[in-house]
Amino acid sequence: MRFAEVAVAAVARTGTEVVPARAQMATTLGFHIILACLGIAFPTIVLLAEFIGLRRSNEVALVLARRWSLAMGVLIAVGAVTGTVLSFEMGLLWPGLMRRYGAVLGLPFGIEGLFFFLEAIFTAIYLYGWRRLPGWAHFWTGVPIAVSGIFGAMSVIAVNSWMNQPGGFTASGGRITSVNTWEVFFNHAAIYEMPHMILAAYMVTGFAVAGVYAAGILRGRRDRYHYTGFALGFVPAAVLTPFQIFVGDTAARAIAHDQPVKFASMEYVARTSRQVPEWLGGVYANGHIYAGLKIPYMDSLLVGFGPGTKVTGWDTVPPAERPPVVWLIHLCFDVMVGLGFLLLLAGLWAAYEWWRRRRLPPQRLFWLLGAVSGVAAIVAMECGWVVTEVGRQPWVVYRLLTTAAAATTNGGVIASLTLVIALYAVLGAATILILRLLARRWRRTGAQEATVPYGPPPGPQDQAAGRTRL
Amino acid sequence: MTAAAAVGAILLASVTLYAILGGADFGGGLWDLLAGGDQRGRAPRRLIDESITPVWEANHVWLVFDLVIFWTAFPHAFAAVMTAAALPLWLALLGIVLRGTGFAFRKEVSRLSLQRFLGATFAFSSLLTPFFMGTVIGAIATGSIPASASHASQPAWTSPTSLLAGFLFVGACGYLAAVYLTGEAARRGDRRMQAYFTRRVQAAGIVAGALSLATLAELHTSNPALFSRLTGRALPLVIIAGLCGLAVLALLTAAWHNRVLVTGARVIAALGVAAVIWGWGVAQYPVLLPGTAVTLTHAGAPHTTLVAIIWLFVAAVLLVGPAFALLFALQGRRLLYADDAGLALAGVPGGATRPPAGRPSQQPASGSPGSGSRAVVLGLVAAGAIVRALIRRRDG
Numbered sequence: 001m002r003f004a005e006v007a008v009a010a011v012a013r014t015g016t017e018v019v020p021a022r023a024q025m026a027t028t029l030g031f032h033i034i035l036a037c038l039g040i041a042f043p044t045i046v047l048l049a050e051f052i053g054l055r056r057s058n059e060v061a062l063v064l065a066r067r068w069s070l071a072m073g074v075l076i077a078v079g080a081v082t083g084t085v086l087s088f089e090m091g092l093l094w095p096g097l098m099r100r101y102g103a104v105l106g107l108p109f110g111i112e113g114l115f116f117f118l119e120a121i122f123t124a125i126y127l128y129g130w131r132r133l134p135g136w137a138h139f140w141t142g143v144p145i146a147v148s149g150i151f152g153a154m155s156v157i158a159v160n161s162w163m164n165q166p167g168g169f170t171a172s173g174g175r176i177t178s179v180n181t182w183e184v185f186f187n188h189a190a191i192y193e194m195p196h197m198i199l200a201a202y203m204v205t206g207f208a209v210a211g212v213y214a215a216g217i218l219r220g221r222r223d224r225y226h227y228t229g230f231a232l233g234f235v236p237a238a239v240l241t242p243f244q245i246f247v248g249d250t251a252a253r254a255i256a257h258d259q260p261v262k263f264a265s266m267e268y269v270a271r272t273s274r275q276v277p278e279w280l281g282g283v284y285a286n287g288h289i290y291a292g293l294k295i296p297y298m299d300s301l302l303v304g305f306g307p308g309t310k311v312t313g314w315d316t317v318p319p320a321e322r323p324p325v326v327w328l329i330h331l332c333f334d335v336m337v338g339l340g341f342l343l344l345l346a347g348l349w350a351a352y353e354w355w356r357r358r359r360l361p362p363q364r365l366f367w368l369l370g371a372v373s374g375v376a377a378i379v380a381m382e383c384g385w386v387v388t389e390v391g392r393q394p395w396v397v398y399r400l401l402t403t404a405a406a407a408t409t410n411g412g413v414i415a416s417l418t419l420v421i422a423l424y425a426v427l428g429a430a431t432i433l434i435l436r437l438l439a440r441r442w443r444r445t446g447a448q449e450a451t452v453p454y455g456p457p458p459g460p461q462d463q464a465a466g467r468t469r470l
Numbered sequence: 471m472t473a474a475a476a477v478g479a480i481l482l483a484s485v486t487l488y489a490i491l492g493g494a495d496f497g498g499g500l501w502d503l504l505a506g507g508d509q510r511g512r513a514p515r516r517l518i519d520e521s522i523t524p525v526w527e528a529n530h531v532w533l534v535f536d537l538v539i540f541w542t543a544f545p546h547a548f549a550a551v552m553t554a555a556a557l558p559l560w561l562a563l564l565g566i567v568l569r570g571t572g573f574a575f576r577k578e579v580s581r582l583s584l585q586r587f588l589g590a591t592f593a594f595s596s597l598l599t600p601f602f603m604g605t606v607i608g609a610i611a612t613g614s615i616p617a618s619a620s621h622a623s624q625p626a627w628t629s630p631t632s633l634l635a636g637f638l639f640v641g642a643c644g645y646l647a648a649v650y651l652t653g654e655a656a657r658r659g660d661r662r663m664q665a666y667f668t669r670r671v672q673a674a675g676i677v678a679g680a681l682s683l684a685t686l687a688e689l690h691t692s693n694p695a696l697f698s699r700l701t702g703r704a705l706p707l708v709i710i711a712g713l714c715g716l717a718v719l720a721l722l723t724a725a726w727h728n729r730v731l732v733t734g735a736r737v738i739a740a741l742g743v744a745a746v747i748w749g750w751g752v753a754q755y756p757v758l759l760p761g762t763a764v765t766l767t768h769a770g771a772p773h774t775t776l777v778a779i780i781w782l783f784v785a786a787v788l789l790v791g792p793a794f795a796l797l798f799a800l801q802g803r804r805l806l807y808a809d810d811a812g813l814a815l816a817g818v819p820g821g822a823t824r825p826p827a828g829r830p831s832q833q834p835a836s837g838s839p840g841s842g843s844r845a846v847v848l849g850l851v852a853a854g855a856i857v858r859a860l861i862r863r864r865d866g
Contacts, residue, residue, distance in 0.1 A: 077574035081567045091552030099549035103771035106542025110782045113535040117790040120528040128524045128806035178774045409620045
């Protein structure tokens, strides 16, 4: 009801293209962000497997590393094209943003370009260098992928955090007159957005990998191959989860200060006041919160460690400057935090079992939790992204440029949106199918029969096969 | 040289690198498309697949880099182009998505029908991107992009010059790919494929040359100022482009047995394409959008941004240059190729082997000798028809 009103009002106010343009950006970015996370963190996990494989002569880990690198190749290829879609959309959907601020936010993107180059080049070397390069040399060709993944992510997040906390430039009469690259890159929000997103990428990837093998274990495939695959994903992700919760908490407190209206939407703070309660769940409509659980003073406590802390409400800005769908922001925030704690719980459970009994929990519930942990991490990450993007509305560059003013004036975004939704549905399904195809093929071969990349030297027959395939 | 001119040169250099590296990967799609049925097309498809596989993603990054430099250094021109030429850019983007995913997925499937379908997706979409990119460049060159474009303009990119530029881009990509593949075949000592792709170099070279001349002739009417500069101060580059084209044809035909010269022809072909791009750049300098007041210095970015881009490019040369050199060196020594791991682990002793159907395998391909010449004829007929139609349209 409220959403419909807001949507209609937005259309009436700004012309027809901003809503479909936002929907298209949300679709393409929401899709790409999963692949981006895998692109950032998967190489590290593959390298971890290869490291353990080479160091301890662990054949299972080496087989996993080799197989994962194939899956990584597919995912990075899809990520490369969906990322290109976003580059085009910056201009095709948001020419107003690029015209005004292209000279500022382009610089971090340019830096990202460098790391994207290194990532693509070394991915190719790593992927197609198995067995042709010597073991440790091959390992080291993978390290630049992981490193450039992190720096590339930092660069892209620099742009997003700059949109939340713009700075580092001077303007006069609507034209940018000077830019300080360093201040643009390390803007005020970058300090918390960068670690939050990079940790999220590692959690998404780690839990997604773990989820695949936990599902296999639940189906009775209780072998060393599956336990190793699970541990290689689960352990790094679970170790990083508490850090992520700490970073997220810090970020929320910073947002309460930097973007009080976004924070007010996250926590249902309608009026600026002290002793603000925390709402868990609940839908805000017509000035009321329905079906929410109220914890008195909690929000003030979280923001300033005391019940008397004043929290800014959204009443401080006129309605036109408030985000459109408050309940969506709040519920997404709650889901993200809730899932974060669920994943923390899974990690603590495993850590306890390991501490007391040197084993992973045998309970079926733990493996169920493990199997859904990948989806949970992805959902949490998407929710967090909704919070930061929708919470910034109606601004595209906070307090400087509205999303409506940035949107294209071209008609026909509905057409491209329709095509994009159809195309991405096919693309997503195809990617999952290809990964399942690979998994099925590997299962047929079995871990023991598979050629071990740097294990025993390949037999003469194998070498011959390799040579004739040149 | 001012910072703006330097950044203009950087943008043109990045575009050139995308054209001669990424363009050839699209050209590979063209030859994959024309390679014929499963049996006949097996050997060329295999060569194309093995040549593109390790490098296409890295080459593709040049496009992203080009876009970023364009919008950072010249945001006003970028916004105008992205608005006025929105439709062909969307279609080029569609080509990029389908090409990349079609190519990446084709490797991983083993069923023949799926491989055919994904291969066709890869091959057809390889035509979309260069064609529509070409029409956008054509629209810019003819001065059809207004400085403050607020709406997409279909006439901008459907003018004869723009369409010719689109076909020229497809032809040039095919030409580059054929030259590179001839060199690759020569390096592998595969005489049959060397002959196969030499014929395609000849066909594509003639088509691309004819299309270049036709585009130039069209510019005479659609943008006389640009035409006079192309035949004026940019004339040396135009001549170099023509000479490079002739030299490649001569080398591949006459120096058939000299492996060094045949592989070296790739550099000359790339130089020829680069000369065309730089000829356009020199002719248009310092105007960014012909027909408007948008020049390199008046496109919306402050001096500090331009200086930052120069540093960025220096960093790119220092960081990315050696990495590319390593990639190409490893590829040149054939240390990089997709092996059996993805394809049912074929060839593993004792493994449940299933030969990857339809994909390049050890089987000697039975190519019919007439296929190459038929493609040549087809290509020539198509190009001739386009040129004739355009001439008739101008006369009428």
